[in-house]
Amino acid sequence: MNMQGLEASPKASRLHIGLFGRRNAGKSSLLNALAGQPAAIVSPVPGSTTDPVEKTMEMAPLGPVVLIDTAGVDDEGQLGRQRAERSLRALRDVDVALLITEGNSWSDFERRLLRLLADEGIPFAVVRTKCDLHDAASLAERPGDLPGNILVADVSTVTGEGLAALRELLVRLAPGAQDTPPPLLHDLLPENGLVLFIVPVDSGAPKGRLILPQAQCLRDCLDGRKLALTATEKEIAPALAALSRRPDLAVCDSQVVHVAARELPPSQPLTTFSLLMARARGNLTQLAQGAAALSHLRPGDVVELREACSHHPQKDDIGRVKLPRLLAKIAGGPVTTRMLAGKNAESDDDPRPKLVIHCGACTLTRRQMLRRQHDARARGIPMTNYGMAISYAQGVLERVLSPFPDALQAFGEALKKERESVSSFSKLKRSSL
CATH class of the missing domain: 3.40.50.11410 (Rossmann fold)
Structure with missing residues (x-):
């Protein structure tokens, strides 16, 4: 019997955080960095992530969470389109989402994700990865059609830059007390x-x-x-x-x-x-x-x-x-x-x-x-x-x-x-x- 599993918080009681974006935007690397272990396969080959990958963990200062890595929404071919559709279906299962882009990359794929997240009412932020490869001047500019009220975080999974700030940002995105389910029965x-x-x-x-x-x-x-x-x-x-x-x-x-x-x-x-x-x-x-x-x-x-x-x-x-x-x-x-x-x-x-x-x-x-x-x-x-x-x-x-x-x-x-x-x-x- 797995005592660790019995002692852990049930998945249904954990905050579900989804990572969405194009292939090779750095979703899997970010999940591994947040988890502190190689939970997802990382490869320069596009399409390494197929089905959504879930990692259950404790994340300070949030507490118990489930991180969900997904396939790229720009995946190609018949099988790739099925993987992309499964990623979009995963939107329905998350409490908070991170829209992952590489640097200032911004295209119709990101715009579509932004609309879907807004339509579903899911709190989210844009995370620009690989900031160690981009100069500060380029990162200072936001895409022209990105609403000003959308939170943006810059991170590097190589140097660790921005990860602590991203964890604090997730606290701000987490559903508030008005969204907390009632107790099971003590009330x-x-x-x-x-x-x-x-x-x-x-x-x-x-x-x-x-x-x-x-x-x-x-x-x-x-x-x-x-x-x-x-x-x-x-x-x-x-x-x-x-x-x-x-x-x-x-x-x-x-x-x-x-x-x-x-x-x-x-x-x-x-x-x-x-x-x-x-x-x-x-x-x-x-x-x-x-x-x-x-x-x-x-x-x-x-x-x-x-x-x-x-x-x-x-x-x-x-x-x-x-x-x-x-x-x-x-x-x-x-x-x-x-x-x-x-x-x-x-x-x-x-x-x-x-x-x-x-x-x-x-x-x-x-x-x-x-x-x-x-x-x-x-x-x-x-x-x-x-x-x-x-x-x-x-x-x-x-x-x-x-x-x-x-x-x-x-x-x-x-x-x-x-x-x-x-x-x-x-x-x-x-x-x-």
Whole structure:
């Protein structure tokens, strides 16, 4: 077991910094210089970088970050154009970007990147590399069409000149407090609040450790100076009996939500790890609205299942086995599910899905999850997540949404609209017969 990996900050909690520019502009050399090690291949041969390269590290004074090196946007040939397009897709995954140029080089490629970064609302700066090879007079001039409010840094990966200043500049570019995601759960609890975690230990549980959402929620309680008790779904009654007061909140794995809802008193506030992750990583209210589409799922409908990571499916995999089974229960017959796993999986509207259901997104940043929600809305397709779909199938979604009044209200209103729409369609169909 890799203890370093267990002790490190999860990727989803790190600032993602993307390096973009033309081939041989010095992107890989800059990544290596910032990382302090040869993480990316450096070569005078154009096109050495193919797929985006990620380097996880601690960078003072920023803290935990992920540096993403990309292929040149001016790559040529059929394969080169594919590499360039993948680089541009990586724009959607970064919190901050560096537009890399060699000296004062400035062309349509840089102008296109500048427009894309501005359109995406990504904080960025222009970094002019190899400043040791250019005289100060030439670097004193900015390209005429480069807006004056764009930050510019000059660096040399050979001499180290400008690297310290670039790190300070990245601090200025980093998203502010207004963009910080909410805590996972400690803000839902009073002072000295108590939470009961209900964690199943079955064949799907990793040996010797908790899964990421469970571990992160426990750490969030410690950060917020809250109290926590952890038990399996089979020890709920003994856990409650061991306490001198009722928990302020119970949090369970979605797969045992029906057990938790049955074993806990109706007055006990209850939610799931999946909903807590949805609030921290994306827009919980919009996902609750999307869950209302489950109410008119019918046999044969297409449902797009999305997972942030790629993992080896188990025999009773949630997304590939359990969820399709529950969707069939909701629809009254089998539905057609289409699984898209990994960061670069492309959605397909042929045939058009009735609904998108996303995993808990524990490996995505907030920006990455919000982007996926935005893409679903742009396609005109409602989107919810695994935990909400499971809770809906078990008849307890409104209960697990109750700690989040805005999301509960959004679900109720969307559900009412869905039912009114179905009723209107049925009346219209009967009148046409």
